[in-house]
Amino acid sequence: QLDVLLDLVGERQRAGDLGQVDAELAFLSLSQKLNETAQALAQLRRVEARLRELLPDWSLASNQIPESFFDNLTLANVPEQAAQWLESHPAVVAARAEWDVKQQAADLVIREGKAEPTLGFSAGKDADENVVALNFSIPLNIRNNFNSEKQAARQLALSAEARYRSIRRKQQFAIEASQAASLEYQQRYERWQSLMQGRDERSGNLLEKQWRNGDLSTTEYLLAMQQRTEGLIAGIELRTQFQLSGIEWLLQTGQINAALSQLTR
Numbered sequence: 001q002l003d004v005l006l007d008l009v010g011e012r013q014r015a016g017d018l019g020q021v022d023a024e025l026a027f028l029s030l031s032q033k034l035n036e037t038a039q040a041l042a043q044l045r046r047v048e049a050r051l052r053e054l055l056p057d058w059s060l061a062s063n064q065i066p067e068s069f070f071d072n073l074t075l076a077n078v079p080e081q082a083a084q085w086l087e088s089h090p091a092v093v094a095a096r097a098e099w100d101v102k103q104q105a106a107d108l109v110i111r112e113g114k115a116e117p118t119l120g121f122s123a124g125k126d127a128d129e130n131v132v133a134l135n136f137s138i139p140l141n142i143r144n145n146f147n148s149e150k151q152a153a154r155q156l157a158l159s160a161e162a163r164y165r166s167i168r169r170k171q172q173f174a175i176e177a178s179q180a181a182s183l184e185y186q187q188r189y190e191r192w193q194s195l196m197q198g199r200d201e202r203s204g205n206l207l208e209k210q211w212r213n214g215d216l217s218t219t220e221y222l223l224a225m226q227q228r229t230e231g232l233i234a235g236i237e238l239r240t241q242f243q244l245s246g247i248e249w250l251l252q253t254g255q256i257n258a259a260l261s262q263l264t265r
Contacts, residue, residue: 005030009026009030009218023218025219026218026222070242082175082253085255089254090254092171095160095167098164099163102153102160103157110153120134120135121133121134122134178245178248178249181248182242182246185238185242186242189235189239189242192235200228204225
């Protein structure tokens with residue numbers, strides 16, 4: 001589009017339909033756009049290079065995430081699954097396992113530190129008489145009652161429990177926040193789509209036609225094109241944020257692997 005506009009400005013200037021000042025303004029404005037597009041393309045090439053570094057099999061023609069992948073994210077209908085996803089999240093599962101281990105260790109220390117009574121039975125002869133003896137003893141543990149070991153084990157178990165509950169609570173709020181953010185971006189992006197509905201191409205053709213016919217001055221045309229460009233960029237940014245927030249939601253719910261497996265089916 002920039003190349004076409006530059007050619008049109010040159011043609012109109014040579015034909016005398018465009019004054020010197022308007023032509024200079026047009027060239028200055030379009031040269032600025034060339035700089036912006038150059039920066040965007042440079043960033044794109046850096047991202048592609050980074051992808052090839054991380055994913056050697058990746059190519060621009062393949063391994064693209066289809067639009068249907070994001071359209072099928074039913075973020076608004078998952079309250080009954082949220083609790084299950086929370087409990088199965090890797091961070092929550094790991095914290096729960098650590099708590100269980102520390103609790104079992106504490107129970108073992110408490111059992112081993114108890115005063116265990118012993119019962120003994122013996123039989124024999126004393127002179128000509130048969131003798132049966134029953135022995136019963138209870139350790140008093142006066143010198144070592146293992147209270148410090150028990151207390152330390154309990155504290156470790158309580159610390160692991162507190163850590164588990166903290167991680168679980170943090171993950172719960174992370175899921176809720178990512179879902180809310182993704183829903184907001186989804187609603188705004190869908191609203192943008194309904195507002196545009198082909199207006200991007202129609203508006204460009206209409207503005208160019210009016211400019212060619214002299215109904216718009218070059219300054220007005222450039223300002224209108226700038227507004228059109230900003231509207232299109234806003235849509236691109238909304239789409240990007242919606243898709244990124246959807247991926248973030250999958251990560252927070254621990255469902256990223258399940259979602260990726262659907263792409264390979």
